[in-house]
Amino acid sequence: MGAPAMTQTTPAHLEYVLRLGDAALIHGQRLSEWCGHAPVLEEDLALANMALDFVGQARMLLSHAGVLEGKGRDEDTLAFLRHEGQYRNPTLCEMPNTDFAHTMIKGFLLGSFNLLMWSRLCGSSDEALAAIAAKSLKEARYHVEHTGDWVIRLGDGTEESHRRAQAALDMLWPYTNELFAANPTDDAAAAAGVGPAWSDLAEDWEKAVLAVLKHATLTVPARTPFQSYGKFGRHSEHLGHLLAVMQHLPRSFPGATW
Amino acid sequence: MERKEWPLWEIFVRSKNGLDHKHCGSVHATDARMALQVARDVYTRRQEGVSIWAVRAEDIVASDPDAKPELFDPAEDKIYRHPTFYKLPDEVDHM
C-alpha cells in the first residue's frame, strides 16, 4: 500500500475501514473452522480458499487501518489485541457455522453485500482502499457464484436440505438489517468520498439476493423490528468465544513474535 | 436415500495462453458449474492455469490397450516422416 494521505484521517474514515477489516477477519475465521470437516473433499478445499481470501483481505484492511490510525498498531495488534467491544464487524459475520446451510446462506448474504461494496470502493478517494477493493472485488465475484450455487442446490435439493436452508435463512435474515442501518460514520465517509453509505447498497443488494433465493425456492422472511449492533461494537454472545480462541496465543505470550 | 456417488470429471488445465490444455486430474461434482469451480479450487491454487476444461469421465472414449499393435506399431517404420531422415549438405542443414 502506498503512503496514505497522513494529513487528516477522520475518525469516521478509520471506523469505516475497521468495519471492513473486522468483517473480513471474523468471517474468515468462521470459514476456516470448516477446514478438515466439510461434507465432501472438494468443498473442503473450496471453503479453505474462501477463508484464505478473507484472511488476506483482513490483513490488508487492518494494516491500512493501522496506518490511518497512526498509533503504530499493525494488522496483528488490531486483529488479536482489542477487546470485544472494539471490533466493528457486522454481527452476521460472527454467527456460528451451525451447519453447511448456515455457512452457505451467510456466505451468500455477505458475499452479495461485499460484491456491491467493493465495486463502489474501487472509486474510493482513499487510494489504498481502492486498490484493496480492486483485488477483493474479483474474489467476491467468485464467492457469490460459489455460495449462490449452493444456496440454490440446497434450497431446491431434497426435503431436508430445503428445510435446513430455510431455517438458516430465517435465523440469519434479521441480522441483515444491521448492514444497512444509517449512522453518522457512513454519512461522513460518504461525504468524504471514502465509500458509500452502506444503506445506499440496500436496494441493489435485496434485488440480487432475492433473485437467487427465489431460484432456490426459499421464502424470504418478513422484516421484523429486530436490530443488532455489531458494527457499532455491541455484539452477540458468539464473538467473545470466537475471540477467546483466536486471541489465545498472543494474549498468553505478550510481546512474543511468531 | 440410497447411496449415490457424485460423478467423476476429468480436468484439463491450460497453464498459459499459447499452450494446450493438459490433463491434470479428476474431481467429483454433481453438475458442470460445480465441476469447474472445484477444479479451480483444487488444481489452480498456485496459479497453475488460465483456462479449465471439465469432461464427464463417462463421456470419454478411449482406445483399447489391446489394440496398441494395430493402432500404433504401423507408424514405426515410416521414418521418412521425420525431418532427420533427410541428409542435406551442412550449409543448408538448418532447413
Add this chain to the structure above:
Amino acid sequence: MYTQALDIPPGEQPKRTPDAVENAAYQAEFDARIDAGATIEAKDWMPEAYRKTLVRQISQHAHSEIVGMLPEGNWISRAPSLKRKAILLAKVQDEGGHGLYLYAAAETLGVSRDDLTEALLSGKAKYSSIFNYPTLNWADVGVIGWLVDGAAIMNQIPLCKCSYGPYARAMVRVCKEESFHQRQGYDALLAMMGGTDEQRELVQDAVNRWWWPSLMMFGPHDADSPNSGQSMRWGIKRISNDDLRQKFVDATVKQAEVLGVTLPDPELKWNEARGHYDFAAIDWDEFWNVVNGHGQCNVDRLAARVKAWEDGAWVREAAVAHADKQAAREKAAA
C-alpha cells in the same frame, strides 16, 4: 489420472478375459515391462495382486492425508498471527488436495472414493499412525512441518518414479507442493527460537514428543517388513525402510543444530566407519500399539472423520437431487 470409466467404446467387450493360458503370457509381458522400468497405465493388464497392493497403498496414503488435516487443523483457529494463520490454512488445505489427487489415482484401479472412505470410517483401512499423536502447543505445527513432512517427503520422492503411472503422476504433484511445507515448518520454528525463553521451551517440548514417532513413520525394520520385497520387485517401492530412515536422521541432525534444539536421543552420534549417524533403538511396542488403535488420538481422529462424513450426508444428497431435477427440467424443455 485416468479412471476406470475411461473405457473402450460401449458395445465392445474387453478382449482380455484372462484364462489361465493368457494370464501366463500377460504375466510374462507384465514382468518384462516392470523389469525394463516401463510404466503401467490404468487400462493395461496387471496381476490382481499388483492391483490390490496398489489400491491398499494408495488409499492408505490418501486416508493419511485426510486424517493428517486434523492435528494441524487443530491450530488454525488459534494461529498466533494472521500471516501464520494463512500459511497454516493453505498448508492443511494442500493436504486435502493431496488426498484428493491420491483418491483419484486409486479410482483408476476400479474402486470408488465412497468405498474407500467407508473402509476408512469403519476402521478397516489404515492411515499413517503419526496422526494419532496430539498437537499440544503451537510449536507442534512447526515441528510437524519440519520432521513429519520431512520424513514424508523422503518416503514420497521415490514414489514419483513408481511403476504405476497414475500414482507416480499424483506423487509428482504432491511432492512439488510438499517441499515447501517442510521449509515453512522450519521457518515457524526459527521465528520461535529467536523469540522468548518460553517460546524456545515450546519448540523443545514439541521436538521431544515428535522425534521418535517421526522415525517410526518409515515403518518396521526391513527384516520385519514382509511385503517390502514384493513391492520392490514391482517398482511400487524403491528404497528400503531402514535406508530411508537413516537418510532422514543424517539430514536432520544438522537442521536441529542450526535451529538450536536437542534431539531426544542420547545415543545419537556420528559413526565415522559407517558414514552415518547411529541412533538408539526404536520402541516398536509403542509403534504397534498406535497402529493397532491404542494411540492417544486414534478414537478422536476417526470420530472427527465420521462426524464430517455423516453431517455432510444431507449436503451430498441435496446436490445429487438438485442435479437430477435440473436434468429432468432440461429434458422436459427440450
